[in-house]
Amino acid sequence: MLPPRQPPAVYASPYGPFPMFRPTMAAVPLVLAALACAEPSARPLTLTLTTRASGGEVMQSPSSVARLAPNELGRIPILEYHLIGDKESRWMVERGHFRRQLELLYERGYRPITVAELIDRKITLPAGQSPVVFTFDDASPSQFSYVERNGVLEVDPNSAIGIWLDFHRKHPDWGNKATFCLLPAAAAGHAFFGDKGIEGQKTAWRFRKVKFLADNGFELCGHTLWHANLAKYSDAEVQEQIARGIMAIDSAVPGYRVRTFALPLGVWPKNRALARAGEWRDPRTGLVVRYNFDAVLEVSGGPARSPFDSKFDPLRLPRVEVFGNALEQVLDQLDRTRTRYVSAGESAVVARTRPASSTVVPKR
Ligand SMILES: [Zn+2]
Secondary structure: OOOOOOHHHHHHHHOOOOOOOOOOHHHHHHHHHHHHHHHHOOOOOOOOOOEEEOOEEEEEOOOHHOOOOOOOOOOOOOOOHHHHHHHOOOEEHHHHHHHHHHHHHOOEEEEEEOOOHHHHOOOOOOOOOOEEEEEEEEEOOOOOOOEEEEEEEEEOOOHHHHHHHHHHHOOOOOOOOEEEEOOOOOOOOOOOOOOOHHHHHHHHHHHHHHHHHHHHHOEEEEOOOOOHHHHHHHHHHHHHHHHHHHHHHHHHHHOOOOOOOEOHOOOOOOOHHHHHHEEEEOOOOOOOEEEEEOEEEEEEEEEEEOOOOOOOOOOOOEEEEOOOOHHHHHHHHHHHOOEEEEEOOOOOOOOOOOOOOOOOOOOO
């Protein structure tokens, strides 16, 4: 039996550094290099439209989406966000920057899909568009907060979900497709987006927030009870941590099937199979809580393979940690190396730009 609530020390300070995360500052360039190496036949692709102005001057326009050739074996970035706030840091994206990132992705022809849609190969984008997966880890108030006005709860427009919903209103083809990897009971407000008045968030609002996400098309994902480093625990404790996280989601959204699990810190349990499936008996009720995920998220590794690539492994999905200019660099790199997934629209066969290094999984 675990202690009832033993949050990791990191959460003692909600907006300080998150030392429990593996420092992967150097990971991005390495990953990009590896990605480029993985596609040795890639040729630089001019993605900007070149138009000749009346004066004969060559103009570059970034609006090149219509010109992109379909490439359904290309890479798909699974973005990993933590805090959205007032400044930039290793774990925080400043909210104005977050808005600009949505804008940038939109203008470059990306549209969001959930992890569940990715693993189901449900990428129903028009030809020329590219999927991007958003994941938000740790359920902080900065991701989803309410403001109370005259007894009515409104989504805080300064929280990540407020910014997202505003963007969705202005761009209806930017769907409510993001995956939230939830902690129900970590300290410092990392408990279904805030409790105990932290950041002005009331404990009573927690389930309502989680249900709001599910009701509006977002995906709910497990992330343990309080961000446990699973390598440190026994098999029984690993299953308890994961199952109690899932049980809490079920309390907020009864019957919800959690299909995706994000490894805290990217750390696997000693018995790796338990990250995917397991069970725990609640000693109070005797009920057995089972979990069986279809997708497991790591914390780094660069853009993911296409689900039409036979080497795609939904039980070990890499992600792109978003901080600083990591997102912008990854997008540039995907275009430069011509390794970006680009939809072929209604095409019944997987469209590719070059012979694949691995087998193609048929679309239907
Ligand atoms: Zn986390």
